[in-house]
Each structure stands twice: as structure tokens, then as C-alpha cells.
Amino acid sequence: MAMQQPEEQSNSPQPHLKKVIGVFGGSNILIGIMIGSGIFYIGSYVLERSGMSMGLALLAWLIGGLVTLLGSLCFAELGAMNPATGGIYVYLSEAYSPMVGYMFNFQSMLIGGPGSIAAIAIALPLALKSLIPMNGVVVKLVAIGLIVIFTLINYFGVDTGELVQNIFNVLKVLPLILIIVLGVFWGHYTPRWSVVQQPKGGSAVDFIQMIAFAVIASLWAYEGWTNLNTVAGEMKEPQKNLPRALILSVGFTTIVYVLFNLAIYRALPFGQINHAIQHGQLYLGTAVAERFLGQFGTILVAVTMALAMISSLNGMILAFSRYYYAAAQDRLLWKPFAHVHAKFRTPDVSLFAQMLISIVLVLTRELDQLTSLVVFSGAVFNMLSILAVPMMRRRQPDTPRPYRVWAYPWTVIIATLAFLIILGNNFIDDPLTSILGLAVPAIGAVVYLGFRRYYRVH
Template sequence: MAESNMKKSLGFGAALSTVAGTIIGTGVFFKASAVTTATMSISLALFAWLLGGIINLCAGLTAAEVAAIFPETGGIVRYIEEPFGKFWGFISGWAYGIVYMPANVAAFAIAFGTQFTGLFHLTDSWIVPVGMITSLSVALLNFISAKCGGVVSSITLIIKLAALGVIVIFGFLQPGNVDFRLFPIQAGAHREFWGALGTALLATMFAYDGWIHVGTLAGEMKNPQRDLPRAIAVGLTIVIIAYLLVNAVFYFVVPLHQIAGNLNVSMEAADKIFGGIGGKIVTAGILVSVYGGMNGYTMTGMRVPYAMGKKGSLPFSRFFAQLNRAGVPWASGIVQYVIACLMMLSGQFDAITNMLIFVIWFFYCMVFVGVMKMRKTRPDLHRPYKVPLYPIIPLIALVGGTFILISTLIQQFVTTAIGIVITLIGVPIYYYMQKKKGIN
């Protein structure tokens, strides 16, 4: 008989590794190309990585306030439902749990399959099968227990940080024969400063995404009020430092024009640092990094449909609300795995991720506004953690998020429109369930 409640087995270490481990996945390796193409300037590229990190840090610190108030499984659904009502809570949960999280698992699986087939010289026809098998192994590990998923996050985080650390340390010991300058911060030739910065900043968003997902584990944390804000703040700080150092090494050892448009810049940098075996070492490191990121999205993602099912918000809610003996929402996990496999069949990494940037940041901005709204409408709430420097940090997060929404809509209109349409499918489902509850 499955347990009716989830076990509180996760501490600060598991939460921290989930934050950093989910964020550090594929972006640090694959987005340097896009950022460099947009800026054609080392100084502006690194500034874009720093600014993107600051925006996400402010976003994380803001969301942590509402996460500490409502330390329950489900995360963003509760953060939006409380200030804006059940409709917006449902739509955010639909987009987040049924579309966004499986899409990220699919994107990570495709990235894993691509690197795996390249390492072992397999044909491209193996990419999707390898991705499906890998994501299934991640799901099965998480079905064992939440603690097991946390251990996987911790181990893969240690390995990927160690690999990145080796690249950084030995990278800066190289002669550095390229023109490496951090100042003045300016765009490269034939680039307009603000346009280049905007495009580059947008490219960093996927690389930094993932900080909010730890909130879905709050109901299984031993001390969420204390550990959740700390995990978000410390985890994001680690990621920002890691991203700046790794990208600085890329620019230190590889000429700028060889990074622009080059998705294999990490391998090229490793070849220069370690010699011929460097590419294989980095590929192995990328595989560990991607596996850890996939684990983070799998571990946190299955908790959202579970929380919605427990409230009776979804069709077949009883199925989604099932737990196994270890207190893990296996049914939600299976549904998300099937959805992810269907998305994998497209084989398109960028198309899958770009489609959802607008959608998820729309709901992030709702969270920021909700925090400020509840400061006025619910001053009586017990707040174990408050956003520092209020309202400056929430406003930075909101302004940055608004910029991301506008830029994404302009630059990626078609893929953004697809993401919006898929999200809007949740509207009739919401009203159907409301009507069903009224009848019952």
C-alpha cells in the first residue's frame, strides 16, 4: 500500500545540489556560441553572462520568499495560486508540469544522445533511443526514493564541478595567445551595443534556468523555511561563478571568431588545454552534466502533476495523486516520461527549449508580482525569509523578466506562439474540471 504522505527526507545538501545540478546541464557548454555570435566581444559576452546571472539571482531570491511561506510540494502552482487565484494556479501548473518539465527532460535527453553517439561514433539514428533509455534510467532511480534522486544530484554535481574546475585551473595556466580583454565593455565590430546585449542576454536564460524547481520538493524537506532560500541563493551564486570562469577560459584559449557559431567550443578548448584526449574527457563531463540536469528536472517535475492531482484539478486526478511505497509520485513520473519521449521524436534541441522560454518566464514574472502583492494584501503572513533590499531586488527581477518576454516574443515569434497555444489548451480543461466538481 502506497503511503498517503511524502517522506521528509531531504536536507540542505540535497536542495543545494538540486538547484545547482539542475541549472548546470547543457547551457554552459552550448550557449557560449550564441552569446559570442551576438556580441563578438569578450567583454560584452562575459558581461551578458554576469547580468543574466544577476537577474536570475534576484529572481531566485524573490521567489524564495513565497517558497518559504508555502513550503509545500507543488512549487510554482501554489506561489501563483495564492495571490492570483485558482485559475492562474492551474494554468501555471499545466504549463509547468505537463508541458515545460517534460520538454526540458526531452531536450536534455536529445543533448545526451547527441554527445553519446558522437563519443562512441554511432549514427544519428541512435540519438533518440539513447535519450529515451537514459531518461528512463533517471526516472527509475527517482522512483526508488526522493533521497535517491537527491543523491544522484549530489554525485553528478560534484563530478561536473570537478570537471569544470579542472578546465578552469589548467585553462588559465595556458599561454593565452588570444586578445583577452575585459574592459572596456563594448560590442564587437558591426554590432550595436544594446541589441547585442539583449540577444546575448536572451541566450543565457536557458543556461540559468532551473532555480525555481527546488520549490517542488519543499514538502519533502526537513526544514524548508530555512534550507530552501539558502539553497536557491547559494546554488545560484555557485552557478554564476562557474559560468563566468568557464566562459572566461573559453575566451582565453580559443580565438573569438572560432567560438562564434561553434557548438563544440568546449571540446576545442579542452583539446588546447589537455591535448588530443581532451575532447573525450570533456564529452564524458558533458554526459555527466546533462545526466545530472535531467535528473533534476525529473525529480522536481513529477511533483507538480502530483500536487494538482491531489487537489482534484486534473482529469484522472486519482491516478496522478498516487504514491509508491517510498512516497514518490510514480504515476505522474510515468506520464511525464511518456510526454518527454513523444517530444524527443522531433529530435530538435533548440526548438523544444526556445518554445518554452516565454511561457515559463511569464509565470516567473507572475511570481515576482505576487510576492509584492502579498506584501500589501497579506501583511499578516508569517515570513520565515524576506527578500533582502525589498523592493529593489524584486523590481530588478521583474524588469529583467519583462525584457526577456519582449525579446523572446520579437526574436522567436513562431516558437513562442506554439508554446502559448499549448499552454492555452489548459483553459478548457480547467473549466471542464470546475464544472465536473460542481456536478459532483
């Protein structure tokens, strides 16, 4: 399909995306994406990787939050300097080349965005199977229904999607706070605070590797922190509000994760926690709710998990659709993807294209396959985006920067090292999937050259 000239050359005014997202709404988008169902079970992996040392596990959660905060500070500088819709796509294009930006965008449009949406849509009915029996077909039908419903919600306006995000976030955070208060203040057990715990027969290097392994597990719970920059073009006063929303959302999420796991350690005896993890019973938050609230606690956790995944799903649908829009604005995707609905002021074609790709992935892939596809390439581009900070300071030293990264360059160095550890760990654990995760961006480079050649001819 041939693309036409940019919208700016049209005789009639074209609608633009609305700037309606403030600090509270922006923070809720990120909190909604980051705090999903993982809060109830990832803590078990962190504790197990910490050699069952509660003090070391809490330290891993703090380090994970700190690394995420350092990364978000880098994104705050990039976003405040160039508050355009598209996020990482924009930064990679400016710092390296348009081809690198498009490689990220291509994998985000085909796998990263729709894959994450499909994964969370499938995970939600799976989490409720204990309360509502469902077979595989019903699970996928529910997942498709969720994708359609929340695509329509975001089609009717970014302010509508933001309102839904705010409501579901508040509804999910209140039960989490209840569990935290019950565990921390009414729990009877004293956690084992010591962090000096080496593997049997292990050296100091083994100990450091164990900490790094535990931190990697915690970082998966913080995933999604990069997505607010995608809608920077729809934020009010993004130069001020984007950094504030990033810092507030990551800080709040870190506090919730640390206190939630502390509540588990206070409410449950170590023997019970150890036995549960050894037998694959990873949802320790559910056990805390059951201890204090009985059967109602089980239902409360199930509802909270559903609310958490709904807010995560809604936030992803809102944010990821902007990748299509940004690429079309740069004439690297067909013009209809840059269309903005005249009344609702949303990228309607991009939203529905994302919906269709997500549905295809729901029908053709299982949950574990979807999550494996998006992890490795996503970490590569996140790391490149962090390194874009020094690249842009060198390339554009005179460009106004309303926000500058704290403790530069150490912020960039530490965050980059953290992502290198993640990438190395993923490649060692699953080299084939890691390589496949880079194949789609490589194809994106070929598609980019095709679009560029097309426009040279036309």
C-alpha cells in the same frame, strides 16, 4: 475517470512524501539542472552578441547571474512563506487565482516538464555522436532508455534520486574545475577587458541593446533555477534551507560560468576564438581541454557533457513530476496522480505519467522544436511568479515570512524588467512559436473549468 474524496477523509492513514532534502541536496538539484551542456557552447553566443568584446561578455555573464539571483530571492520568500510541493503552481494560485496556477501546471504537465526532459534526453546522445556514431533511430532509443532509467531511480525514493544527483554533480564539476584552473592559471593570453565597445556607427541605445541581447543569451544558461521550489514539501526545514539552497546554487553557478569563460579567454588567442565562432565551432571549452590535455581533453569534455546532462535530466525528472501530484492534491487532476508509494514515498503514478508523455515527445518532436515550445510560456509564468511577491504582501500582510527579499521592491522591479526583455526578444524572433506556447495554458483554463464543474455536479 471520476475522482474520489481527498485522502484526508480515508479511514486508513495514507503515506506522504518524505522530507529528506537538505541544503546540499537542494543546491545540487538546481546546479545539476542549470549547469548542463550549455556551459561549453553558450559562451560563444554571449561573446558574439557582445561584439566580440571579452570584457563585455564577462559582464553579461555577471548580469545574467545577478538577474537570476534576484529572481531566486523572490522565490526564496515565496517558498519559505509556503513550503508546499508544487512551487510556481502554488504561488500563482494564491497570488492570482487557482485558474492561473492551473494554467501553469497544465502546460508544465503536458509540455514544460516532459518537453524539457525529452529535449535533454535527445541532446545527450547527440552530443556523443562524435565519439559513438548513431543514426536518428538509435538517438531516440537511447533517449527513451535514459528517461526510463532515471524515472525508475526516482521511483525508488527521493533520497535515491538526490544521492544520484549529488554523485553526478560532483563528477561533472571536477572536470570543469580542472579546465578552469588550467585556463586561468596556465593560459598565456590577456583578455581584452574593455567593455566600452559600440557597434560601428551605433548610438548609446544600440550599445545598451547589444548588452541586453548578450545578457539574454547568458540567461538561457541559468534556466532551471525555479525548480527547487517544486520539491519544497520534501525539504528538511524548508523555511531556512530553501533560501540558502537557492542563493548557494545560483551563486556557485554564476562563479563557474564567469571563470569558465575567463579560462577560455586566457587559454586561446583572440584570433582563434573569433575564427572558431565565425565558422560555427562553438564548443570553445573543448578547444581549451585539447590545448592542455590533447586527445584526452576531447574525451574528458565529452564525458563531462554527458555527466552534466545526466544530472540535469535526473533533476528534471525528480522536480517536474511533483506538478502532477500537486494538481491531484487540489482535485484538479485524477486522484491516482496524488498516490504516494507506501514503501518508497514517491509520487509513483505522476512519475510514470511524466515518463510516458516525455517518451511520446521524443518520438514525435526534434530537439529544436522541443526547446522552442517551452521557452516563451515558461518565461511568462516565471515573471508572474516574481510579481507574486508584492501581490502576496498585499493580500496576506500578516502571514509569517521567515525570509524576506533583499532590497525590495527593486529586486522585483529589476527581475521583472529582465523577463519583459526576454519575452519581447522571443516574440520578435519567433512570434508563431510564442503564440503556440501560450495556446496550451489557454486550453488549461478550459480544463480547469471542466474539473470545477464536475465537482459542483458530484
